[in-house]
Amino acid sequence: MDIVAMDTAGRIPRLQALLPAAGCDGLVISQLSNIRYLTGFTGSAAIVLVTADEAVLVTDGRYDSQSAEELSRARVTARIEVGLPPVQEKVLEEAAIGLRRIGLEAGSVSWARQRHLAADVFVRAELVATDGLVESLRLVKDEGELGAMRTAAAIADAALARVRPQLVAGIAEVEVANTLDFEMRTLGATRSSFETIVASGPNGAKPHARPSRRLLERGELVVMDFGAVFDGYCSDMTRTLCIGEPASAALGRMVEVVRASQAAGLASVRAGVAASEVDSACRTVIAEAGWSDAFVHGTGHGVGLDIHEGPRVGPTSDATLLANSVITVEPGVYLPDHGGVRIEDTVVVTAEGCRPLTTSPKDLMV
Known part of the structure; x- marks a missing residue:
């Protein structure tokens, strides 16, 4: 598969075009995923100030050469200044001269940080809260982003294919999780998208159970939720498996209902559709089976540089699905007396429907 470059260089200009409508002369970006999205910089410490005329990235000496290399590789035009925090703040203060209203990312700036910036850095400007400016750009993925996510999903699929034959009675949940993580790294992942979930038997009734020393048993359900990161972008997938035949008819029915629920949700995905309609499509199937109270979370979420x-x-979502957005569809049923079932895929929204990125078989038995 040909690798398509991401259009990182075009993102700051698109953000600059949003500033007037947001009532800002400039925007301070402190959320690291947003900084990476705008500039390609992957370090753990930086601030970016975007104005109508320029973008300034400040960071510390650990990232002197890295910041220059990464922005050059991404073909991003921005001024880079390196120094200790007092030097960085002086650079930001000088870059903000003449700005009347400067936006802060409300979701990632603490009250104490806002007070410091107002009193000591941007003393001549009014600081205003903004919500979702960069995130609105991130909703729609370019072909480079989709390529990275396809690779991340393929890595996770291949890792599960390697691990699936190793699922036998007597192996511990944590051993399975560790093996999955190892295989994803071996296949090219930078890391796992999140802490891998392997939850067997009654543990499966906890949607975000942590892998334990509990041993897998024949006939019980095993929920496996995991993902890989490639070039910064995440994948997310859940499969529910069983060693041998399910021990009860109830377990088999749970799987059938969730499988039908997910199929209904996937069939409803399409650009222009309300995200709440996808949730309703999944939830209706589970409610008709009598388990509405056992579906205890939302149907899905967007995926990209962040797993959520x-x-x-x-x-209660008010979002409308956009073409080339990437979402998960992951209904579940959780019954403490029986266990849990969740089936999840990451898909690309298209004008006609959706295109799956995760493609592992959904066969129950191993």
């Missing part, structure tokens, strides 16, 4: 980002796919 917009749009939210749930009953």
Whole structure:
């Protein structure tokens, strides 16, 4: 597959075009995923100030050469200044001269940080809260981003294919999780998208159970939720498996209902559709089976540089799905007396429907 470059260089100009409508002369970006999105910089410490005329990235000496290399590689035009925090703040103060209103990312700036910036850095400007300016750009993925996510999903698929034959009675949940993580790294992942979930038997009734020393048993359900990161972008997938035949008819029915629920949700995905409609499609199937109270979370979420980002796919979401957004569809049923079932895929929203990125078989038995 040909590798398509991401259009990182075009992102700051698109953000600059949003500033007037947001009532800002400039925007301070402190959320690291947003900084990476705008500039290609992957370090752990930086601030970016975007004005109508320029972008300034400040960081510390650990990232002197890295920042220059990464912005050059991404073909991003920005001024880079390196120094200790007092030097960085002086650079930002001088770059903000003449600005009347400067936006802060409300979701990632603490009250104490806002007070410091107002009193000691941007003393001549009014600081205003902004919400989701960069995130609105991140909703729609370019071909380079989709390529990275396809690779991340393929890595996760291949890792599960390697691990699936190793699922036998007597192996511990944590051993399975560790093996999955190892295989994803071996196959090219930078890291796992999040802490891998392997939850067997009654543990499966906890949607975000942590892998334990509990041993897998024949006939019980095993929920496996995991993902890989490639070039900064995440994948997310859940499969529910069983060693041998399910021990009860109830377990088999749980799987059938969730499988039908997910199919209904996937069939409803399309650009222009309300995200809440996808949730409703999944939730209706589970409610008709008598388990509405056992579906205890939203149907899905956006995926990208962060494992959880917009749009939210749930009953109260006000988002409308956009072409080339990437979301998950992951209904579940959780019954403490039986265990849990969740089936999840990461998909690209298209004008006609959706295109799956995760493609592992959904066969129950191993």
